[in-house]
Structures are given as structure tokens and as C-alpha cells.
Amino acid sequence: MSTDAPKLSPVEGIKEGSQYLKGTIGQELHEDSDHFNKDNLQLLKFHGTYQQDDRDKRAELKKTGGGKAYSMMMRCRIPGGRLTSDQLLAHLDLCDELGNSTLKITTRQTFQLHGVVKDDLKAAIARVNAVGLSTLAACGDVNRNIMCCPAKRTGPLHNTIQQLADELTVALAPQTPAYHELWLTDDETGEKELVGGGPGEVVEPLYGPRYLPRKFKIGIALPDDNCIDIYTQDLGFLAVVRDGEVIGYNVSVGGGMGTTPSASKTFPALAKRMAFVTPDQAVDVAKAVIKVQRDYGNREDRKVARLKYLIANWGIEKFRRAVEEYYGGPLQDLTDDDVTDFDDHMGWQEQGDGKWSYGLNIENGRLYDNDQRQLKAGLRAVCQRFKPEIRLTGHQSIIFCDFDEDQRDELIQILRDHKIVTTEDTSTVRRWSIACVALPTCGLAITESERRLPGIIDGLEQPLAKLGLDKERFTLRMTGCPNGCARPYNADLALVGKAKNKYTLFAGGGWLGNRLAFIYKDLVPDAEVVDELVAIFAAFKANRQGDESLGEFCTRVGQEDLAGLAAAAPKP
Structure with missing residues (x-):
């Protein structure tokens, strides 16, 4: 029987040799080139950015002997889609000043900015951090932006699950100092040595030097409101509610949508229900699930490296036993609680504190201004007039929070003044x-x-x-x-x-x-x-x-x- 070690995919070697995601990104930022090399492209994902080119311009550039029209897509980490008016305004400024003048609300409750040229990338990432957000781990082979029901409601239910989203975001974030050194310092050489990681020091206690085999996604939902599509997540926490309190979560594992039609070994999958955990167990169980995937996920073939393939190979019972081993004890069996409804939170909804929220449908999540519609200008006007708390939904739309009864008509009028189609005037199929x-x-x-x-x-x-x-x-x-x-x-x-x-x-x-x-x-x-x-x-x-x-x-x-x-x- 062969004892040869498995052949790792090339990306695994890039990660392991990157000095915890630093690579030579710093040097490349100072080079006279409009794009990054292939190795750094893999590492940049962990920092929240992808290199792209405008494919509409490829043929035209090819005819004239030119290269590709390169730019960067930059994605934020916004747990549960919750942000302030000032943070939204800052993103609108960014898309006008450093992007392609549009902003995309993603299906994971965050923003994507397109069209950032390489020379502006450091400034763009620094500006995101300056308003209290981050791009770290918005992409890459780590836990990505955590989805959670965005509705603003008084009472313990929404507060509890949104607090869990925040706790998981901190607990599962990469610890490498490379992000701070590359994007948030004034070092002009790009040669600064990575802080930490000396002899005996563990830089990434959760992820290790190779991070995860593939991307990892988490969602938190309520049974009567599966607005974040919990069964499409690698790891899902479905709140179990008794007498108006969250007493724990039914944990599901192994959801994932990606597939390669030419490879029959790939498939979409819905997560499988695994076990019940109490609120104080949730973070440590999440870490245990990630560690099992870290140590046993496929690192030879990225096509089958997601958690869903490990569970398909092992079965849910074997996977649960491995999670319990990493967690350090047995987990309770599932309750009968499951998803029963889906609220997209559009239109006017009472928050329970005497205030109202308004969910505005944004078609395909794209914010732009043109002669027919001024979405960006309208959102600016709303934020400047009311300073509402903002929530982004898993359906690429936006919720304005904290309106008084007598402010409702004024909000709608501002939207209509900017030719924005209100949710009430949006067809059901479009919504x-x-x-x-x-x-x-x-x-x-x-x-x-x-x-x-x-x-x-x-x-x-x-x-x-x-x-x-x-x-x-x-x-x-x-x-x-x-x-x-x-x-x-x-x-x-x-x-x-x-x-x-x-x-x-x-x-x-x-x-x-x-x-x-x-x-x-x-x-x-x-x-x-x-x-x-x-x-x-x-x-x-x-x-x-x-x-x-x-x-x-x-x-x-x-x-x-x-x-x-x-x-x-x-x-x-």
C-alpha cells in the first residue's frame, strides 16, 4: 500500500508559503504594473479583493494590440448586513471616487465595489477600515461574511442571534497581522517583516498556515424567518425558541451551491441537520466544525474541497462524532424545530419599539444613478435627512430603520423624487x-x-x-x-x-x-x-x-x- 502523502493543489502551496497571507503583495503594490501576479491573486482574496478585467473591452483591446482592462473587485465584511448611515455614505463616496460609480449589494448581506484600479486599492481598503468596517476574510479559504436575519426588532430573539453573528465574526477571523501591515500602515517599501510568527508562536491557532481547503459560509436564522437561506450554508444555526427566548440552536452542516457540470463528482447540496447546541456552546462548536474541515477536507482537488463533499463521503453521523471529538464532549440531539417561513422584510414593518423600518427592493442589488433612476442620490438624501440604521438583506435589498410614524410619507416622497421604484410599486416576481x-x-x-x-x-x-x-x-x-x-x-x-x-x-x-x-x-x-x-x-x-x-x-x-x-x- 502506498504511503505517499497526498498531492496538494497548487493553491495549498501558495497559502503555506505566503508567510500567513503576506506573500509579495506589498512589493507588487509599489511596482509599475496594472495587475498582480498569479500567486498573489490567490492571497488577495483573503484580504477581500479579486482581480478582474472588463470582458466587454477584451475584443476591442485585442484588436488594437492592447492587454486586458484590469481592475479589482473589493468586498466588505458586514456581519448580518448591519451598518450605519455614515458607513453607507462612505461606500457611496468610494464607488464614485475610486470605483466604477456603482455599488453592489451581495447575496451575503454586504457590499462589492467594482472597478478599483491597482494603484487605488490600498487607499480604498484603508477607507473602509476608517469607518469601522473591514474587507478581511470577505473572500478566500476562511469563514466569510456571516449572514443573519437583518430585521431590527425589540426583544431578545433578534438581539440574541445578531449578537451570535458578532461573536462568531470575531472568534473565526484570521489572526495574521499581514492585513494590517499591508493595508493600514504607511510603510512605503513593501518589505516590512511580518510581526509575529516567531519560533514557537502560533499565528493562526484556528486556521493554521494553509487555512481551510475552501471557502466557508455561516448563516443564522429563526424558524419562522429563513431569510438568509440557512440550508445553503456550510454551517447553519437555526434558533430554537421557547417562551420568547433562544434556548439554543439546531446546527446544520454541509450546504453549498457551487458545481462544475463537466465534473460529475461535483453537486449542489443542502445542509444536513446535525445536533442541538446551547447558546454558550455555539462558538466552540463552530470552531470544532471548522477544525474538522481544516484537517480532513480535500486539499488535492479544489473542485471537491467544500465541506459538503467531506460530509457526503463520511455521512453525517461520522462527521458529528468528529465534531464532538474536537469540541471535547457529546452534543445533544436535534429538536423538531425547522424552517417554516421566509420574510424578505420589504415595505413598512413595525420594530416593536414604536418605530418603523422600511425595506426597499433593490433590483439585483445594484446601486447606480442614471437619467431613469437615481438610487445613489436617493440613498444619500435618506441618510443625510434621517440618519437611519441600515440593514442589508440576503435578497440584495436594503432596510432603513428607526422611523417615526410621521416620517414615513417623507421617506417615500424622497424615494419618488429620485425616481426610485418603491417596494409597493415593485411586482412580486421582481421583488x-x-x-x-x-x-x-x-x-x-x-x-x-x-x-x-x-x-x-x-x-x-x-x-x-x-x-x-x-x-x-x-x-x-x-x-x-x-x-x-x-x-x-x-x-x-x-x-x-x-x-x-x-x-x-x-x-x-x-x-x-x-x-x-x-x-x-x-x-x-x-x-x-x-x-x-x-x-x-x-x-x-x-x-x-x-x-x-x-x-x-x-x-x-x-x-x-x-x-x-x-x-x-x-x-x-
Whole structure:
């Protein structure tokens, strides 16, 4: 039997030799080049930034003999999507002054800034930190931004789960001083020695010198409000509530959306329910789960390095035993509590303290100003007038908090003055849709997504109204590639880029987030997408039973019968 050590992927060597994520980033920041080298590109992710190029400009530049139009995408770490008006204003300033003049609310309750050139990157990261936020661990093979129900409510429930999000953020953050040295000091040489890590000193007690095999995502939810899609997370904490108090959490493990169609060994997965933990156990159990993944996750093949593959190989019982071993004791069995509802927190909602919050739907999370709509200017006006607390949702939208009753009309008027479509004037299908960035900046995108979904919805709104389904709640999600950043694989309906101008159409998930969709049709041409969706809606209208949801209907009839019913149903 061979005793050879497993062959590690190249990225593992880059991490291990990086001096705890420092690499030669400092030197490159001072070099006369518009892009970073390949090794540093892997390390920069841990610092919250990806190198990209404008793919719309590639062909044009190639014709003239030029290179790529490089820039950096910068992502923040905003636990549970909670921030101040001043922090939002600072990001709006950043996107105007150092970015491409737009700001993206992500599906993980944070901001992405696109178009930052290399020479401005250090200044941009420093400015984020100057307002009390960070980009550290927003990307990379570590725990990323922790999702949590963003609703502002008085009482112990939301306070408890949001406090857990904050505690986990601190406990699971990388400890390397490289981030501070690279981005938050005035060293001009880029040659400063890494502080710490001397003989006998452990720089990363949780992660170690190679960090995790792959990215890691955590979400915290309430049973009656799964607004953060808990079963798509590597690690989920579902609050167990008794007599208005959180007595603990049902822990789920192994969710993940990414897949590679050409590799049958890859697949999307929903997390498996593992054990119940008390509030005082939650942080240490999270660390134990991460340590198991750190030590046993696949470091040879990044395609199968996520936690979901370890659990698929081991089974949930073996994985639980390993977690208990790292934790140092047995865990309690699960309670029966599970997800039962989903609140997107849009529109006016009472906070319970005499104040109101207002959830504003932001289509695909993109904040911009143009002749038709002034989203950035409108948000500036709201923040400057009211100074509300801000919450970002897992559906790429925004919540303004702490409004008095007599301020509600003024807020709505400010939005309308800036030609912003209010939530009340947004169709249900648009409100429950999300899309990833895709083209032109994402290097993995195969097809359009964010720029295409609004037009698809334009084509759906009238047929849905004719079918009497315009108030029907279902999730419609779109991604430009199979990596699944907009969580398509558990949606009622989803479009996933498969080939140029062609999509895989999924059906059968649901807004509750606890069921995977199936492939309904593959390689659907872009020009036929709307017709295919309308046919599904027509079949649903003609054949639904009782009050079943769209996803439930699709799952009940299955792919083959759904195709037949869709072909036979009268079209609106």
C-alpha cells in the first residue's frame, strides 16, 4: 500500500508559503504594473479583493494590440448586513471616487465595489477600515461574511442571534497581522517583516498556515424567518425558541451551491441537520466544525474541497462524532424545530419599539444613478435627512430603520423624487428575484445574469397578470455560471449559464429554501427563456392542487410530466 502523502493543489502551496497571507503583495503594490501576479491573486482574496478585467473591452483591446482592462473587485465584511448611515455614505463616496460609480449589494448581506484600479486599492481598503468596517476574510479559504436575519426588532430573539453573528465574526477571523501591515500602515517599501510568527508562536491557532481547503459560509436564522437561506450554508444555526427566548440552536452542516457540470463528482447540496447546541456552546462548536474541515477536507482537488463533499463521503453521523471529538464532549440531539417561513422584510414593518423600518427592493442589488433612476442620490438624501440604521438583506435589498410614524410619507416622497421604484410599486416576481454579477467583470461568467434578468422579468409581468399569478410568491434566481452565487439550486425557478447565450432551467425548489430544484431543460437559448417560463406558469395555473406553491407543484409532477403539462397548457 502506498504511503505517499497526498498531492496538494497548487493553491495549498501558495497559502503555506505566503508567510500567513503576506506573500509579495506589498512589493507588487509599489511596482509599475496594472495587475498582480498569479500567486498573489490567490492571497488577495483573503484580504477581500479579486482581480478582474472588463470582458466587454477584451475584443476591442485585442484588436488594437492592447492587454486586458484590469481592475479589482473589493468586498466588505458586514456581519448580518448591519451598518450605519455614515458607513453607507462612505461606500457611496468610494464607488464614485475610486470605483466604477456603482455599488453592489451581495447575496451575503454586504457590499462589492467594482472597478478599483491597482494603484487605488490600498487607499480604498484603508477607507473602509476608517469607518469601522473591514474587507478581511470577505473572500478566500476562511469563514466569510456571516449572514443573519437583518430585521431590527425589540426583544431578545433578534438581539440574541445578531449578537451570535458578532461573536462568531470575531472568534473565526484570521489572526495574521499581514492585513494590517499591508493595508493600514504607511510603510512605503513593501518589505516590512511580518510581526509575529516567531519560533514557537502560533499565528493562526484556528486556521493554521494553509487555512481551510475552501471557502466557508455561516448563516443564522429563526424558524419562522429563513431569510438568509440557512440550508445553503456550510454551517447553519437555526434558533430554537421557547417562551420568547433562544434556548439554543439546531446546527446544520454541509450546504453549498457551487458545481462544475463537466465534473460529475461535483453537486449542489443542502445542509444536513446535525445536533442541538446551547447558546454558550455555539462558538466552540463552530470552531470544532471548522477544525474538522481544516484537517480532513480535500486539499488535492479544489473542485471537491467544500465541506459538503467531506460530509457526503463520511455521512453525517461520522462527521458529528468528529465534531464532538474536537469540541471535547457529546452534543445533544436535534429538536423538531425547522424552517417554516421566509420574510424578505420589504415595505413598512413595525420594530416593536414604536418605530418603523422600511425595506426597499433593490433590483439585483445594484446601486447606480442614471437619467431613469437615481438610487445613489436617493440613498444619500435618506441618510443625510434621517440618519437611519441600515440593514442589508440576503435578497440584495436594503432596510432603513428607526422611523417615526410621521416620517414615513417623507421617506417615500424622497424615494419618488429620485425616481426610485418603491417596494409597493415593485411586482412580486421582481421583488423575489436575485442575480449574480456575471458579465462583464466576473471571470467565471459564461452568460449574462444581472444585466439580463430585468428584461426577462419585463417579459413575465404581463403574462403572470393575465394568469392571475402576479401576486404569487416564488423565487426566481439567475447566475452566469454554475458556481451558484445567487443560490439558484434551491429556488422555485432558476436560470444558470451553461454555454454562450444558453441556460440550464431549474425548477422545483422553493422560497422556503429546504428543497433542491431539478434540471427541467438544459441549454435553453436566451431568446426562448421567457416562453419556457411562461409555459411553466400556465401549467401551474391549470394544474395546481389546493394552495401548493410553484416549487411544490413542479416537484409533485416531476420533470417529464411538467414538460408535457407546459406544452399542453393554454398560454396567456
